[in-house]
Amino acid sequence: ETGVTQTPRHLVMGMTNKKSLKCEQHLGHNAMYWYKQSAKKPLELMFVYNFKEQTENNSVPSRFSPECPNSSHLFLHLHTLQPEDSALYLCASSRAHATNEKLFFGSGTQLSVL
Amino acid sequence: KQEVTQIPAALSVPEGENLVLNCSFTDSAIYNLQWFRQDPGKGLTSLLLIQSSQREQTSGRLNASLDKSSGRSTLYIAASQPGDSATYLCAVTLDRLTFGEGTQLTVNP
Numbered sequence: 001e002t003g004v005t006q007t008p009r010h011l012v013m014g015m016t017n018k019k020s021l022k023c024e025q026h027l028g029h030n031a032m033y034w035y036k037q038s039a040k041k042p043l044e045l046m047f048v049y050n051f052k053e054q055t056e057n058n059s060v061p062s063r064f065s066p067e068c069p070n071s072s073h074l075f076l077h078l079h080t081l082q083p084e085d086s087a088l089y090l091c092a093s094s095r096a097h098a099t100n101e102k103l104f105f106g107s108g109t110q111l112s113v114l
Numbered sequence: 115k116q117e118v119t120q121i122p123a124a125l126s127v128p129e130g131e132n133l134v135l136n137c138s139f140t141d142s143a144i145y146n147l148q149w150f151r152q153d154p155g156k157g158l159t160s161l162l163l164i165q166s167s168q169r170e171q172t173s174g175r176l177n178a179s180l181d182k183s184s185g186r187s188t189l190y191i192a193a194s195q196p197g198d199s200a201t202y203l204c205a206v207t208l209d210r211l212t213f214g215e216g217t218q219l220t221v222n223p
Contacts, residue, residue: 002157002159004157006157040215041215042118042212042213042214042215042216043158043203043205043213045210045211056210088155090157090158092158099145099146099207100145100146100165100207102148102160102163103148103158103160103211104160105150105157105158105159106157107155107156107157108155108156108157110155
């Protein structure tokens with residue numbers, strides 16, 4: 001257990017659906033991240049939140065909408081996704097968004113878009 | 115733009131072998147380098163973090179080295195076990211954490 005919990009573990013959705021991914025960390029960290037892991041590709045950073053404020057958006061399409069209501073919770077709201085958005089979505093946290101901080105990852109949500 | 119390359123992409127060894135995984139990166143002005151382990155369909159577990167001022171880190175049977183000037187790191191696994199089977203990812207921190215594609219390791223009993 002890394003202290004970072006993601007739900008659901010698996011999600012299948014149609015292109016017209018709206019769904020949300022949830023991430024919760026019990027580590028007292030102040031920075032949270034969304035990463036996308038597609039088959040045969042390196043992990044791609046999507047969003048960074050530091051002390052509840054979004055500090056990075058890595059040119060992510062607007063059909064992905066993050067929300068960070070407090071330092072312990074992070075959501076990724078999904079709507080009108082495309083089949084190429086099918087991937088493993090990983091949440092991570094760290095004490096702060098700084099270059100020497102270790103990241104702790106959740107187990108991910110495996111998303112399939114039909 | 116920082117690029118991270120891991121060689122080999124896949125490796126299969128018999129139990130008990132010592133093995134080396136390689137990682138190279140294009141921009142040597144990194145703050146640190148991390149090695150992660152990922153089991154199928156799961157998240158990442160941080161194994162070792164080497165700061166830019168360090169040359170190596172050790173944890174149990176794992177030893178990671180860093181040669182910043184040449185843009186290389188190696189992860190040495192001693193006396194490999196079937197439980198070591200996983201994908202090993204290297205990541206470097208510059209302005210952000212940049213990952214390689216990983217080496218998929220299979221240790222056969």
